Amino acid sequence: MRLCYLKVVIPAARIIEIFSSIQGEGVYVGQWHLFVRFWDCNLSCHYCDTDYRGAYQELTREELLSRVEEKIGKEGPHQAVSLTGGEPLLWWKFLREFLPTLKALGQRVYLETNGTLPDALREVMPWVDTIAMDVKPPSATGGRPLWRSHEAFLRLGVEAKRDLFVKIVVTPETSTGELEGSFKLIAGVDSEIPVVLQPVTPCGAVSGAPEEFRMDEWRRLAGTLLRNVEVIPQVHRLLGVP
Numbered sequence: 345m346r347l348c349y350l351k352v353v354i355p356a357a358r359i360i361e362i363f364s365s366i367q368g369e370g371v372y373v374g375q376w377h378l379f380v381r382f383w384d385c386n387l388s389c390h391y392c393d394t395d396y397r398g399a400y401q402e403l404t405r406e407e408l409l410s411r412v413e414e415k416i417g418k419e420g421p422h423q424a425v426s427l428t429g430g431e432p433l434l435w436w437k438f439l440r441e442f443l444p445t446l447k448a449l450g451q452r453v454y455l456e457t458n459g460t461l462p463d464a465l466r467e468v469m470p471w472v473d474t475i476a477m478d479v480k481p482p483s484a485t486g487g488r489p490l491w492r493s494h495e496a497f498l499r500l501g502v503e504a505k506r507d508l509f510v511k512i513v514v515t516p517e518t519s520t521g522e523l524e525g526s527f528k529l530i531a532g533v534d535s536e537i538p539v540v541l542q543p544v545t546p547c548g549a550v551s552g553a554p555e556e557f558r559m560d561e562w563r564r565l566a567g568t569l570l571r572n573v574e575v576i577p578q579v580h581r582l583l584g585v586p
């Protein structure tokens with residue numbers, strides 16, 4: 345009798361870095377998170393401060409889990425494991441295998457995403473606790489509007505009753521019209537979704553943040569359509585931590 349061997353392909357992912365730090369953005373700012381940064385992104389925002397195609401290590405599910413456990417052993421308990429990038433959902437096949445093992449450790453899974461890959465989100469939703477989703481107006485990406493994918497993404501998160509908030513990075517190039525469109529889109533899904541307006545941090549190609557009066561105008565405009573609006577800068581940058 346001939347024996348047939350099935351080749352089991354264990355997916356691996358490209359990981360740029362794994363590090364502990366405070367969460368510097370969004371409504372959970374100040375929490376102690378373990379960040380796992382995935383390689384690559386499907387967008388290229390003009391204010392991007394991440395070398396998302398930089399050096400990486402290719403890690404299997406087991407290898408990444410062991411790195412995470414090692415970090416937690418060394419740095420103590422974290423309030424969440426933050427999947428970041430780049431765009432971590434580009435690795436949804438890997439995440440579908442990895443996240444159940446991470447959840448088995450009792451870790452809260454916090455997904456930082458540009459909110460453009462709803463089909464990928466659907467695949468990993470059962471293991472995600474918090475969705476920190478960016479809405480990217482056209483001035484951010486310089487590309488085609490992403491309204492449809494953003495809306496589908498938001499609806500999935502709300503229907504799955506996930507802890508979800510939206511972050512919009514605003515820059516001197518941001519227009520009131522596109523922000524109004526963003527607020528209407530979010531309100532059309534659920535006006536209770538918390539929304540963070542994050543003034544861009546000047547660095548690299550970005551020479552300045554929006555003027556104060558514009559921030560005030562945008563905050564007021566958001567408040568006419570949404571119930572939970574906050575203005576929060578990148579706190580890790582203010583503190584000079586990663």
Ligand code: SF4
Nearest residue numbers: 385387388389392430
């Ligand atoms: S989505 Fe995020 S990681 Fe990707 S280019 Fe934009 S800012 Fe950078």
